[in-house]
Amino acid sequence: MxxxxxxxxxxxxxxxxxxxxxxxxxxxxxxxxxxxxxxxxxxxxxxxxxxxxxxxxxxxxxxxxxIPWMNILLFPPPSDVVGTLVELVESGELLENIAISMQRVLLGFAIAAVLGIVAGLFTGRIALVQHLSDPVLHGMRSIPAIALVPLSLLWFGIGEASKVALISWGAFFPIWLNTFTGVRDVPPVLVRSAKSLGATPYQTMFNVILPASLPFILVGLRQGIGIALIVLVAAELAGASSGVGYMVATSHQLFRVDIMFIGIATLGFLGYMVDRLFTFLQSRIFPWYSSK
Amino acid sequence: MTALIEIKNVSKIYATSDDSATWALQGVSVNIEQGEFICAIGPSGCGKTTLLNIIGGFITPTEGDALLNGNAIQGPGPDRGVVFQEYALFSWLTSRENIEFPMRLKGVSKADRRAMSDKYLEMINLTHAADRYPGELSGGMRQRVAVARALVNEPQLLLMDEPFAAVDAMTRTSLQEEVLRLWEKLKFSVLFITHNIEEAVFLSSKIIIMSPHPGRIKEIVPVDLPYPRDRTSPDFGALYAKVNEAFHT
Missing domain, CATH: 1.20.5 (Single alpha-helices involved in coiled-coils or other helix-helix interfaces)
Structure with missing residues (x-):
């Protein structure tokens, strides 16, 4: 069988x-x-x-x-620009300006990140703070940062403070708004879980609400750094004596379009690199974020 | 001796989306004794989840008393573990870290935390998935981690809100057996919300049948079949029929 x-x-x-x-x-x-x-x-x-x-x-x-009517001084070809680029690199002028600009961006961005995340946590979690600050914050958000350049120069002078202040101002709003949305939309079931597991309000905020809204906060930080670079240029075009934006502004007065091209390309390159660095760090620091 | 949970004449009124009032619970009284496995069953709108939320301390009743060991319930706490339907694990923590979460809040040392999470991971047969994130686990595995996390505080009462509603039938059966095993071993009480009659008959020592609009207790059916239960036995079938009839009339 x-x-x-x-x-x-x-x-x-x-x-x-x-x-x-x-x-x-x-x-x-x-x-x-x-x-x-x-x-x-x-x-x-x-x-x-x-x-x-x-x-x-x-x-x-x-x-x-x-194109015969095109002026080579106004539209220098890459063969000309490369020569100027080598000169600027060798004299150290380009790298120095990049360093100064990046320093301003990073400092301004760091201030904006701290203030924006803290403001987002409080406005997203506490109804009283949200309704109290809503009209003022949203009103201020609608002011273009560029309109504040003259005011910033009067208040903070032509030194570093005015640039950093402007950059912080510009980067603050996207960081705050995204953090706010993330915090407000944390699934209630997570907060309930935390409470029933014995978490105090403080522990709930830092061990649950903050990490749960991290995907939104990261979007805010990414937008914030993009805006920081834009505001940087606005701040450096007027009332600065160094930086990549300043390089572009002075090349205009010197009638050196080749230098201007290098400055503009540098700004594009910096923006691109910062964004790539951001995505790279994100996948490294928050592995669970990509596994979702 | 007072019961673990006493619900005395509890009512809860809610605003619906069109701003009218609706009674989620009306004049409900029930006790949960030490070591009982109670299933609350009923159609949607019968207030079974509201009852769980009141006992969990997430909401307060409009009227009546909800007591835990004779004292009014003041909010959620580690003496009552909760397992939600789904998505309640912390997605940024691994299985082990989720289970260790309550101990981390209390400042338990790393070595002690590790010993406890080892023990609970073994209990739910998920030692191999200790370092995986919830996003990398199946629905059934996630709910096992959620159960372990709720039990680490050694609660007197485990509240389960349709915990297996989102998993497939095969997984569901094995999860039911696993919960019974933990219940017999660790001797906590359970309030289990479900809309599945077979699940209620298989698990509980007492079934609360509820009816909607307004949410009320219709009948309380004691289940004295011995554990482990055989779903194919005539006794099981008879009880199923009894609950089914009470449910539908």
Whole structure:
């Protein structure tokens, strides 16, 4: 009886006749192809990226030569700009300006981050504070930071303080608003869990509400750093004696469009790098955030 | 001797979304004795979750008394563990860290925390998933972690609000068996909210059948079948039929 059952099973099972090494080979060749495919995609993507940059540079180089009415002083081709770039790097002027600008951005951003997160926590959690501060904060949020440049110069002088103050002002609002939204929308079930597990209001705030709203806070910080870079330029274009924005402003007076181009490109590059750094740190510091 | 929980003539009135008033509970009285496994069952709107929220201390009754060991309930606390339907784990903490959370609040040393979380992870058979985040766990695994986290404080009462409603039928059965095993081992009392008759008959020593609009207790059915219960036995079937009838008339 039992022998019969076994033989029936065997005849019903088509795998039984095939050597298990067959499946392993199939699996390995499948994985090989998968890897091959992935590598090919990455390489072709990188090649296209590079090609795009080269095409852009070629087009830029050709434009002032091809279009007869174009003034080469107003539209210097990359071959000219590269020479100036080397000079600026060698003299240390460019790096010095970058360092000064980044210092202003980071200091202003740090102040904005602390104030924005604290304000967001309180306005998002305590109805009294929210309603009390709502009209004033939203009213101030609508003022473009650039409109405050002259006031800032009068109040804080032409030194570092006025730049840092303006940057903090600009970066504060997106950080505050996003933190507020995140804190307000923390699922009530998490707060209830914390309380029933014995958390005090203070512990609930820092061990539950803060980490639960972190995804929103990170969005706010990212927007904040973007705005910080914009406000930086506004602050440096007027009443500064150093920084990348200042470099752009003076090159205008010196009629040096090549330097201006370098300044503008530097600002773009800085913005891009800061954003990439941000996403990188985010995935490193908050692994659970990406696993959700 | 006073009961663990005494609910005396409790009513709760709510505002609905169109600003009219609705009675979630009206004149409800019930006791939970030490070591009981009570299931509250009823259609939506019968106030079973409101009852759990009052005992949990998340809301206060409009009228009547809710007592814990003879004292009025003043808010949530570690003497009453709560397991919610889903998504109540802290997604930024691993399974182990979730279980250790209540001990971290109390400032328990790292070594002691570790020993306790080891013990509870083993109890729920999730030692292998200790360092995974909730986002990496299945629904059933998440609820097991939630149960362990609620039990670390060694509560007298475990409140469970439709805890297995979101998991599939197979997982549900094994979770039910697991909760019974923990209940028999650790000797806490349970108030378990469900809308599943079979679940109630399988788990409880007493079933509270509730009816909606206004939320009231319709009938209290004691279940004296011995544990572990056999879902296919005639006695089980008879009780199922009895509860089913009370539920639907």
């Amino acid at each position: 039992s022998a019969q059952t076994t033989s029936t099973q065997d005849s019903n099972n088509p795998d039984a006749a095939i050597d298990p090494s067959h499946w392993q080979e199939q699996e390995q060749s499948f994985l090989r192809k998968l890897n091959e495919e992935k590598r090919r995609k990455t390489i072709s993507q990188l090649t296209l990226n590079l090609l795009g940059v080269v095409l852009f540079l070629l087009l830029w180089e050709a434009t002032p030569h091809v």
